[in-house]
Amino acid sequence: xxxxxxxxGSGLLALFVPxxxxxxxxxxxxxxxxxxWQCQSQCGYWASCAARCRSGCGxxxxxxxx
Numbered sequence: 001x002x003x004x005x006x007x008x009g010s011g012l013l014a015l016f017v018p019x020x021x022x023x024x025x026x027x028x029x030x031x032x033x034x035x036x037w038q039c040q041s042q043c044g045y046w047a048s049c050a051a052r053c054r055s056g057c058g059x060x061x062x063x064x065x066x
Contacts, residue, residue: 025056025057026055026057027054028052028053029052029053029054030050030052030062031050031051031059032049032050032051033048033049035048036049036051036064038064039061039064042064042066043066044066047064048064049061049062049064050062050063
């Protein structure tokens with residue numbers, strides 16, 4: 001009975017929540033941007049920055065150039 005309820009719950013959950021492959025992120029690389037809103041609090045303006053990025057997962061600012 002429990003397994004049947006679990007299977008029904010998983011099927012229902014799959015209708016609303018997309019499956020995500022945990023290994024979907026690509027290799028890591030560094031990139032530079034001329035204007036970063038993330039530097040506003042540190043520099044007081046949108047300064048240039050360097051970011052660590054992974055394809056499919058986005059970027060994380062690592063260095064603001066104030």
